[in-house]
Amino acid sequence: MLSYILKRIGLLIPTLLGVITLVFFMISLSPGDPARVMLGERASAEQLEKLREDLGLDRPLHQQYFSYLSRIVRLDFGKSITTGRPVIEEIGQLFPATMELAFFAMLLASGLGIIIGVVSATKRNTPLDYASMIGALFGVSMPVFWLGLVLIMIFSVGLDLLPTGGRMNIRLYMETFTNFYIIDALIALFRKGDITYLGSALKHLILPAAALGTIPLAIIARTTRSSMLEVLKQDYIKTARAAGIPEGKIIFRYALKNALLPIITVIGIQFGLLLSGAILTETIFAWPGIGKWIYHSISARDYPAVQGGIIIISTVFVVINLLVDILYSVVNPRVRLS
Amino acid sequence: MKKHDQTTTANLLEIQDLSVHFNTQRGVVKAVRDLSLTIKKEETLALVGESGCGKSVTAHSINGLIPVPPGIIEKGKIIFEGENLLQKTEKEMQHIRGVRISMIFQEPMTSLNPVFTIGRQIADVFLTHHDIPREEAFSRAVNLLDMVKIPSPETRAKSYPHQLSGGMRQRAMIAMALASPEPGLMIADEPTTALDVTIQAQILRLMVSLKKRVGMSLLLITHDMGVVAETADRVIVMYAGRKVEEADVYSLFDKPAHPYTLGLLNSLPSNRKYAGASRLEAIPGTVPDLLTINDGCPFANRCPRAGDICRSVFPGETPLTEHHSVWCHNHVR
Amino acid sequence: MNDTLIVKDPTPFQEILHELSKNKAAVAGLIIIALFLLIGILAPLIAPKDPFAQEISLRKLPPFSPGYILGSDDLGRDMLSRLMYGARISMIIGVISVGIAMGSGLLIGVTAGYIGGWYDRIVMRLIDIMLAFPYILLTIVIVAVLGPSLFNAMVAIGVSQIPRYARLVRASVLAEKEADYVTAERSLGASPLSLMFLSILPNCLAPVSVQATLGVGEAILSSAALSFLGLGAQPPTPEWGLMIASSREFITNAWWIVTFPGLATLLAVLGFNLFGDGLRDVLDPKLRE
Numbered sequence: 001m002l003s004y005i006l007k008r009i010g011l012l013i014p015t016l017l018g019v020i021t022l023v024f025f026m027i028s029l030s031p032g033d034p035a036r037v038m039l040g041e042r043a044s045a046e047q048l049e050k051l052r053e054d055l056g057l058d059r060p061l062h063q064q065y066f067s068y069l070s071r072i073v074r075l076d077f078g079k080s081i082t083t084g085r086p087v088i089e090e091i092g093q094l095f096p097a098t099m100e101l102a103f104f105a106m107l108l109a110s111g112l113g114i115i116i117g118v119v120s121a122t123k124r125n126t127p128l129d130y131a132s133m134i135g136a137l138f139g140v141s142m143p144v145f146w147l148g149l150v151l152i153m154i155f156s157v158g159l160d161l162l163p164t165g166g167r168m169n170i171r172l173y174m175e176t177f178t179n180f181y182i183i184d185a186l187i188a189l190f191r192k193g194d195i196t197y198l199g200s201a202l203k204h205l206i207l208p209a210a211a212l213g214t215i216p217l218a219i220i221a222r223t224t225r226s227s228m229l230e231v232l233k234q235d236y237i238k239t240a241r242a243a244g245i246p247e248g249k250i251i252f253r254y255a256l257k258n259a260l261l262p263i264i265t266v267i268g269i270q271f272g273l274l275l276s277g278a279i280l281t282e283t284i285f286a287w288p289g290i291g292k293w294i295y296h297s298i299s300a301r302d303y304p305a306v307q308g309g310i311i312i313i314s315t316v317f318v319v320i321n322l323l324v325d326i327l328y329s330v331v332n333p334r335v336r337l338s
Numbered sequence: 339m340k341k342h343d344q345t346t347t348a349n350l351l352e353i354q355d356l357s358v359h360f361n362t363q364r365g366v367v368k369a370v371r372d373l374s375l376t377i378k379k380e381e382t383l384a385l386v387g388e389s390g391c392g393k394s395v396t397a398h399s400i401n402g403l404i405p406v407p408p409g410i411i412e413k414g415k416i417i418f419e420g421e422n423l424l425q426k427t428e429k430e431m432q433h434i435r436g437v438r439i440s441m442i443f444q445e446p447m448t449s450l451n452p453v454f455t456i457g458r459q460i461a462d463v464f465l466t467h468h469d470i471p472r473e474e475a476f477s478r479a480v481n482l483l484d485m486v487k488i489p490s491p492e493t494r495a496k497s498y499p500h501q502l503s504g505g506m507r508q509r510a511m512i513a514m515a516l517a518s519p520e521p522g523l524m525i526a527d528e529p530t531t532a533l534d535v536t537i538q539a540q541i542l543r544l545m546v547s548l549k550k551r552v553g554m555s556l557l558l559i560t561h562d563m564g565v566v567a568e569t570a571d572r573v574i575v576m577y578a579g580r581k582v583e584e585a586d587v588y589s590l591f592d593k594p595a596h597p598y599t600l601g602l603l604n605s606l607p608s609n610r611k612y613a614g615a616s617r618l619e620a621i622p623g624t625v626p627d628l629l630t631i632n633d634g635c636p637f638a639n640r641c642p643r644a645g646d647i648c649r650s651v652f653p654g655e656t657p658l659t660e661h662h663s664v665w666c667h668n669h670v671r
Numbered sequence: 672m673n674d675t676l677i678v679k680d681p682t683p684f685q686e687i688l689h690e691l692s693k694n695k696a697a698v699a700g701l702i703i704i705a706l707f708l709l710i711g712i713l714a715p716l717i718a719p720k721d722p723f724a725q726e727i728s729l730r731k732l733p734p735f736s737p738g739y740i741l742g743s744d745d746l747g748r749d750m751l752s753r754l755m756y757g758a759r760i761s762m763i764i765g766v767i768s769v770g771i772a773m774g775s776g777l778l779i780g781v782t783a784g785y786i787g788g789w790y791d792r793i794v795m796r797l798i799d800i801m802l803a804f805p806y807i808l809l810t811i812v813i814v815a816v817l818g819p820s821l822f823n824a825m826v827a828i829g830v831s832q833i834p835r836y837a838r839l840v841r842a843s844v845l846a847e848k849e850a851d852y853v854t855a856e857r858s859l860g861a862s863p864l865s866l867m868f869l870s871i872l873p874n875c876l877a878p879v880s881v882q883a884t885l886g887v888g889e890a891i892l893s894s895a896a897l898s899f900l901g902l903g904a905q906p907p908t909p910e911w912g913l914m915i916a917s918s919r920e921f922i923t924n925a926w927w928i929v930t931f932p933g934l935a936t937l938l939a940v941l942g943f944n945l946f947g948d949g950l951r952d953v954l955d956p957k958l959r960e
Contacts, residue, residue: 018800026816137948141888141940143895146915146933153922153929235448242401242443242525243463243514244436247428257453276805280896284919294808295900298815310804310812318803333453333498363693 117224139218268324457495697949703942771829776836
């Protein structure tokens with residue numbers, strides 16, 4: 001078990017090295033002069049020369065690569081061209097926002113998705129099952145950004161129930177400690193007894209989390225259903241029934257615990273994908289997270305920011321996939337004890 | 339009805355004219371047709387036949403475990419201790435399943451839940467039927483594991499199924515079946531098929547001794563005539579959903595009357611005395627498609643003794659002795 | 672239950688067609704796909720108006736206005752005509768992206784699986800690295816490098832989808848490679864190329880066809896997303912994602928400009944997903960009952 005985990009971590013390093021290398025060369029070899037792009041058409045020759053020197057662009061490519069690599073190992077992603085601040089600092093500040101959004105989207109998606117999947121599987125081939133599965137099919141076929149706009153159109157513009165974007169009412173000033181607004185709002189609630197912050201933070205979270213969670217919700221519901229159907233066919237379910245164990249207990253304990261194994265994998269993969277799906281959702285809901293920031297960095301051709309952002313998101317993605325694999329083997333006694 | 343079946347008071351289970359169908363995409367599968375059988379208290383009845391003959395479907399009907407749909411109980415009664423189980427609600431069945439009727443399945447590899455320890459699974463059966471604390475249920479589970487002769491039952495109770503050998507798992511399955519509060523009938527569906535020959539004998543002996551000790555009846559479902567000879571009091575031979583021969587175990591092995599029974603016995607490696615067979619014989623032909631089966635004798639297309647009438651009319655009962663009947667137009671004399 | 676039934680087998684292809692025709696989801700999907708293909712092909716003939724013609728006096732007409740069944744957009748262009756041309760673009764995107772992905776993926780997968788050794792290790796390592804990027808991020812990075820345009824978006828989507836075909840095909844090739852028919856042909860002197868592409872590959876196509884069908888739907892969604900972010904189609908192209916993007920400011924007063932392009936995308940993708948799911952159910956014997 002431990003050797004398996006160590007082996008998986010060992011495999012992580014070449015993959016991440018590959019990611020960094022690929023990102024570096026793709027950006028370096030892309031057409032156009034980064035210095036020119038950054039400074040604009042009216043920059044003077046000296047300005048361009050100066051910037052190239054600052055960025056190390058005048059040195060041979062392999063030298064640039066190795067110095068880049070050595071800086072990344074020290075978590076130095078350079079400075080953002082648009083803001084002039086170190087990239088890692090910006091990411092550190094924006095990351096909680098994205099994690100918060102992704103976490104709640106996933107909470108919604110896995111909670112609802114598992115319930116829908118289990119109900120569908122137990123009520124197989126009933127109208128309820130058909131409705132859920134058609135709904136799930138719509139969920140995976142929908143452009144997320146369009147769903148976001150439609151949600152805004154209905155709940156913000158039409159019904160005026162929820163805000164169109166942002167993380168909190170701009171008129172509220174909240175002290176931030178963690179940059180996870182829900183946590184900060186809870187702190188405010190306990191320290192000042194003021195629930196306004198929590199209310200506002202939650203209200204702002206609902207629509208983006210719903211939009212971001214739709215695809216994973218649909219995928220988790222479908223996976224749960226097929227996984228449950230597979231498990232319910234197994235002999236040990238027959239054994240439990242023959243032993244007179246009540247149906248509810250069979251479904252929610254005997255079957256679901258077995259069915260959860262593939263569901264965990266799917267949840268993990270989806271969580272990793274959410275981080276990049278957030279690019280669209282954050283852009284629509286003006287959510288100040290990594291996704292929106294990467295999008296703006298790409299538009300502004302802010303190369304250090306783009307490189308840093310992509311490497312960080314990919315790293316988190318790969319690490320989450322690894323954690324899921326480990327979690328899978330912990331939950332599954334057949335793997336854990338072998 | 340058979341003569342010796344009239345002493346209904348001693349009958350624990352009585353199945354009358356049971357027919358079970360399955361609606362599939364290709365049509366209706368008549369899995370069991372007009373089956374009647376009885377099991378007396380503390381008796382072992384063996385239901386014998388090839389896979390697909392309806393013996394498992396029969397067993398599952400008793401326990402109310404036929405998935406409906408696609409399955410339908412077309413007609414018949416399943417009378418257990420004087421009550422028709424087919425008229426019971428799912429809720430009522432839960433007080434019979436695992437309480438009075440328990441079941442052991444063929445595949446010990448897949449019949450135990452892989453994500454729970456076996457002690458936990460047995461304890462769960464206790465917890466379902468008794469209002470006792472979890473610790474007590476677990477210690478009772480350990481006792482049962484001891485009863486089915488699993489060595490060091492305390493540690494084994496904390497093992498997951500994949501950590502046990504096939505024989506050990508089947509013992510655990512038997513322990514689970516014994517966890518029912520008042521076991522009356524144990525249905526064993528091919529309990530030893532997946533096991534090594536040496537282990538098979540041990541498990542069969544264990545089942546027979548436990549049956550006597552607990553005072554229950556055993557319905558043994560198997561395709562293995564060897565297992566039948568070793569365990570059964572009476573035997574019913576099924577073919578393609580029909581009962582074709584019924585006898586006490588001695589008469590059946592002594593004087594098999596149905597050509598199919600004869601074929602089954604001839605295919606046993608140790609039995610070469612029947613019908614002058616000199617070597618291991620397979621029955622020629624294949625089991626008919628249960629979708630297209632007609633009202634004739636289903637064995638007719640493989641039967642060396644079949645005549646025209648066999649293909650169109652299923653024969654009625656021919657009693658040979660008080661304990662031996664055959665359903666054949668042209669049985670072996 | 673260990674009671675099995677004995678059935679007679681028709682030829683595999685007939686059986687697949689027969690099962691497909693009985694699979695309601697697959698049939699519904701096929702009808703939707705056919706509808707969008709037809710609209711796409713016939714767009715110049717059936718579109719009531721020029722999709723680019725602006726009519727400033729007839730801006731933001733609501734649906735069912737005379738001559739504008741689905742209304743007009745912020746520049747007075749006919750929504751219906753733009754959606755019809757959009758179908759054409761989306762179908763092209765789907766075909767080209769999946770063509771790139773499938774072509775390269777098959778080539779990589781077959782060679783990696785068949786040749787094996789160091790070549791297999793290096794190629795699959797690269798595929799692993801590609802898979803370390805979340806899919807949408809990878810397409811965005813590639814477009815960011817190549818520069819925003821519809822064609823580059825198709826290339827980016829195609830490249831990002833290569834890994835799944837490569838892995839799928841490699842796995843099937845590894846399974847098929849040792850099959851008796853391959854050994855037989857090899858002993859008869861068939862060349863590696865003919866073994867790879869004429870003998871083994873056709874036997875791996877079932878999972879690939881499912882993947883390709885689902886891939887078209889995903890490509891349509893991805894290209895809409897890229898266009899929405901300004902990285903794909905450029906104005907005034909009537910691409911659905913771009914239409915949604917440019918309608919963002921009108922969500923307060925012209926719902927149809929936002930709603931219809933999204934519905935069109937949803938419906939088209941739904942068609943491919945329905946058909947892909949149906950195809951998978953039919954081709955995967957495990958799921959058949």
